[in-house]
Amino acid sequence: MRPTSKSFVRNLKSVLASQPWLKPVLKTIGNARCRAWDLVYGVDTCGEIPLVNLDFQSQNKASGHAYHSLHPSVIRAAFGALSIQHEDYTFVDFGCGKGRVLLIASSFPFRRIVGLEFAPALAETARRNLNSYRSSHVKCSEIEVITRDAVDYELEPEPQMLFFYNPFRRSLLDKILRTRRLAPAPSARLAGFGFWPFR
Numbered sequence: 770m771r772p773t774s775k776s777f778v779r780n781l782k783s784v785l786a787s788q789p790w791l792k793p794v795l796k797t798i799g800n801a802r803c804r805a806w807d808l809v810y811g812v813d814t815c816g817e818i819p820l821v822n823l824d825f826q827s828q829n830k831a832s833g834h835a836y837h838s839l840h841p842s843v844i845r846a847a848f849g850a851l852s853i854q855h856e857d858y859t860f861v862d863f864g865c866g867k868g869r870v871l872l873i874a875s876s877f878p879f880r881r882i883v884g885l886e887f888a889p890a891l892a893e894t895a896r897r898n899l900n901s902y903r904s905s906h907v908k909c910s911e912i913e914v915i916t917r918d919a920v921d922y923e924l925e926p927e928p929q930m931l932f933f934y935n936p937f938r939r940s941l942l943d944k945i946l947r948t949r950r951l952a953p954a955p956s957a958r959l960a961g962f963g964f965w966p967f968r
């Protein structure tokens with residue numbers, strides 16, 4: 770797309786997004802696009818699943834946020850904007866849910882990919898998705914989904930790209946950063962997503 774067409778589409782999107790009556794329509798279109806992506810790639814990553822609907826126990830369940838994911842094109846664009854040598858990094862998704870981010874990360878040549886998820890049913894779906902994913906662009910196939918509370922995950926002494934997309938309350942993130950001796954970036958926001966390089 771030429772730059773002028775790109776800015777036209779961007780402007781159109783922001784005008785449309787500012788119309789409250791259009792929100793449900795845009796949401797339906799967004800959901801349909803996500804379902805189409807799942808169908809094409811042979812996976813199940815759609816939907817919003819509140820943690821209270823899942824039968825598991827954890828002292829951090831109340832601090833955790835529901836499963837939902839970003840649109841694949843948004844995730845891909847975010848990865849594409851990372852100016853790193855992917856081969857140097859292990860990618861870790863804190864709260865990987867059904868694993869959509871792991872699938873997209875696999876089209877970049879990371880050294881390894883790890884998904885942490887404390888809800889066993891979601892972790893199991895993520896594993897199934899890794900097995901059924903139909904993509905010819907996989908550049909990293911060393912991928913592991915670990916059923917574990919993010920608080921209990923020990924960072925390996927290797928360069929890691931930590932990924933957070935709205936997994937839990939800020940207080941829990943602060944605890945994780947404190948115990949891992951990671952300096953909290955002033956720009957870190959939990960109501961969004963972010964990559965956190967760790968070396």
Ligand SMILES: C[S@@+](CC[C@H](N)C(=O)[O-])C[C@H]1O[C@@H](n2cnc3c(N)ncnc32)[C@H](O)[C@@H]1O
Pocket residue numbers: 820829832833834835836837838839862863864865866867868869870885886887888891917918919920933934935936937
């Ligand atoms: C908003 S979803 C993001 C899913 C995934 N990262 C993505 O972007 O597609 C947040 C996920 O974090 C998980 N989660 C919340 N608290 C957690 C914790 N303490 N340890 C591990 N996973 C957690 C939830 O179960 C949920 O699947």
